[in-house]
Amino acid sequence: MSFNTISVVGLGYIGLPTAAMFASRKKQVIGVDVNQTAVDTINRGEIHIVEPELDIIVHAAVKEGYLKAVLSPEPADAFLIAVPTPFKNNGSEIPEPDLRYIEAAAKAIAPVLKKGDLVILESTSPVGATEQMAAWLAEERPELNFPSANTTADIATVDINIAHCPERVLPGHVVRELVENDRVIGGMTPECSKRAIELYKTFVQGECVVTNARTAEMAKLTENSCRDVQIAFANELSVICDELNINVWELISLANRHPRINILQPGPGVGGHCIAVDPWFIVSQTPNLARLIHTAREVNDSKPLWVIDKVKAAIFDFVKANPEKRIEDVTVACFGLAFKPDIDDLRESPAMNITRQIAKEHTGRVIAVEPNIIEIANEGFELVSQASAEKEADVAVLLVDHKEFKAKGTPQIQAIVDTKGIWK
Structure with missing residues (x-):
C-alpha cells in the first residue's frame, strides 16, 4: 500500500520541516496544529519559526498544492505525531514526563484512522510511550486491531501499524539533516518497521536502522x-x-x-x-x-x-x-x-x-x-x-x-x- 496522503500532527520545529520534506517529494501532506496563527501562516506559504531554507520549501509546497495546514486531523495513509513532551509541574525533585500532548494527538487522529494506516510517534518520549499511544488508540477504536506490548510476531490481524522513529536533527541544519541523517526505526512489529521504512525513504537518504519501539525510544534519550x-x-x-x-x-x-x-x-x-x-x-x-x-x-x-x-x-x-x-x-x-x-x-x-x-x-x-x-x-x-x-x-x-x-x-x-x- 502506498502513502498518497501523509498527516503530520504538530507543526513546530520538527513537524513543519518534516511535513515540508514530504511535500517537496510531491506527496499530499496535511499538517495539523492547534495554533490558529501557525496554521494561517503556513497556508500563506510562510513559516512561523526560524530555520534556514525551510521558508523556500514551504512556500513552494503550499503554492503547488502539496501542503496545507488544518486545525483538526483529516483522513490520511500515514500519521506522524511530533508534539511536545514536557514535564509535569508537580514540584517533584525529579521531573516526570507529561504525555498529555501525545494522548491528545492520538485521540484526535483516532476517528479518522482506517485499516492499513501507519502511525509514527516522532516526539521524544520515555520508554513505553509508543506502547501507551497504541493503547490509547485501541481504546478509541475498539473495532480496529492495534499492536501491543504483547504482540509477538507479524500478526496479520493488526489493522494499524505503529512505530517510534525519533528525530535526530540539529536546529539550524534541520532541512539537510532530515535528508542525510540515519533514522532509527522502532516498529511494534517487523511489518510496522517495514512500513515505516517505506514511508521515510520518500526523502531520507541516510540508512534506516531497524530495532524495536522501546530501544528506539531509549536511543534518542541515550x-x-x-x-x-x-x-x-x-x-x-x-x-x-x-x-x-x-x-x-x-x-x-x-x-x-x-x-x-x-x-x-x-x-x-x-x-x-x-x-x-x-x-x-x-x-x-x-x-x-x-x-x-x-x-x-x-x-x-x-x-x-x-x-x-x-x-x-x-x-x-x-x-x-x-x-x-x-x-x-x-x-x-x-x-x-x-x-x-x-x-x-x-x-x-x-x-x-x-x-x-x-x-x-x-x-x-x-x-x-x-x-x-x-x-x-x-x-x-x-x-x-x-x-x-x-x-x-x-x-x-x-x-x-x-x-x-x-x-x-x-x-x-x-x-x-x-x-x-x-x-x-
Missing part, C-alpha cells in the same frame, strides 16, 4: 544524555577554573591537543527541547540507577545560577570602580536569548532564564539583544539592537555565541561576563 554528561563536565570545569583563576578556554584548548581528548565548550547552561529534557526521562524511570545522568542534569541546571552570581559581582565591581554610580544607575545588557547560536528557539533556554532573573533582581535597567527575534513583551527587559546595547551598557553579559556577536568582536564596555569565551 544520545542526548551522553551530550548532557559531556557538557556538564565542561560546565563544572569552568566553575573550578574560575575558582582557581585559570582560563578555562585556554585549558580546554590545551587538553584537546591530546589525540583522545575532545572536551566540549562550557556555557551558561543547557537548553532546548532535547538535551535539557530527555535525560530526566531516564532518571524518572530508573532514579536509583541513573546516578551519573542525574548528577549531570543537576550540574547543568545549576550553571545559570552561577552565571547570575557572576553578573551580580560584576555590577558590584562596576559601582565600586565608578563611585558616582548607584546600582540602580547600572544598565545591564544580555547578549543572546536563544538556547543555541543562530536560531530563534527559546525553549528551555538558559540565556532567556538568566536574562529574566537579572531583570527581576536588578534595580537598574536591563536590555537584551537577540538578532533572531523581532520582539518580546512582558519579560521585564527591553529588546534593543546590538549597536544600542553596546552604546548603553555598563555591564555586558554574553550568553549565546551568535554569529553577529562573533563578527563584531569585543565591545567597548567596562564590565563583561562572557559565558562563551568569544570576547577577549
Whole structure:
C-alpha cells in the first residue's frame, strides 16, 4: 500500500520541516496544529519559526498544492505525531514526563484512522510511550486491531501499524539533516518497521536502522544524555577554573591537543527541547540507577545560577570602580536569548532564564539583544539592537555565541561576563 496522503500532527520545529520534506517529494501532506496563527501562516506559504531554507520549501509546497495546514486531523495513509513532551509541574525533585500532548494527538487522529494506516510517534518520549499511544488508540477504536506490548510476531490481524522513529536533527541544519541523517526505526512489529521504512525513504537518504519501539525510544534519550554528561563536565570545569583563576578556554584548548581528548565548550547552561529534557526521562524511570545522568542534569541546571552570581559581582565591581554610580544607575545588557547560536528557539533556554532573573533582581535597567527575534513583551527587559546595547551598557553579559556577536568582536564596555569565551 502506498502513502498518497501523509498527516503530520504538530507543526513546530520538527513537524513543519518534516511535513515540508514530504511535500517537496510531491506527496499530499496535511499538517495539523492547534495554533490558529501557525496554521494561517503556513497556508500563506510562510513559516512561523526560524530555520534556514525551510521558508523556500514551504512556500513552494503550499503554492503547488502539496501542503496545507488544518486545525483538526483529516483522513490520511500515514500519521506522524511530533508534539511536545514536557514535564509535569508537580514540584517533584525529579521531573516526570507529561504525555498529555501525545494522548491528545492520538485521540484526535483516532476517528479518522482506517485499516492499513501507519502511525509514527516522532516526539521524544520515555520508554513505553509508543506502547501507551497504541493503547490509547485501541481504546478509541475498539473495532480496529492495534499492536501491543504483547504482540509477538507479524500478526496479520493488526489493522494499524505503529512505530517510534525519533528525530535526530540539529536546529539550524534541520532541512539537510532530515535528508542525510540515519533514522532509527522502532516498529511494534517487523511489518510496522517495514512500513515505516517505506514511508521515510520518500526523502531520507541516510540508512534506516531497524530495532524495536522501546530501544528506539531509549536511543534518542541515550544520545542526548551522553551530550548532557559531556557538557556538564565542561560546565563544572569552568566553575573550578574560575575558582582557581585559570582560563578555562585556554585549558580546554590545551587538553584537546591530546589525540583522545575532545572536551566540549562550557556555557551558561543547557537548553532546548532535547538535551535539557530527555535525560530526566531516564532518571524518572530508573532514579536509583541513573546516578551519573542525574548528577549531570543537576550540574547543568545549576550553571545559570552561577552565571547570575557572576553578573551580580560584576555590577558590584562596576559601582565600586565608578563611585558616582548607584546600582540602580547600572544598565545591564544580555547578549543572546536563544538556547543555541543562530536560531530563534527559546525553549528551555538558559540565556532567556538568566536574562529574566537579572531583570527581576536588578534595580537598574536591563536590555537584551537577540538578532533572531523581532520582539518580546512582558519579560521585564527591553529588546534593543546590538549597536544600542553596546552604546548603553555598563555591564555586558554574553550568553549565546551568535554569529553577529562573533563578527563584531569585543565591545567597548567596562564590565563583561562572557559565558562563551568569544570576547577577549
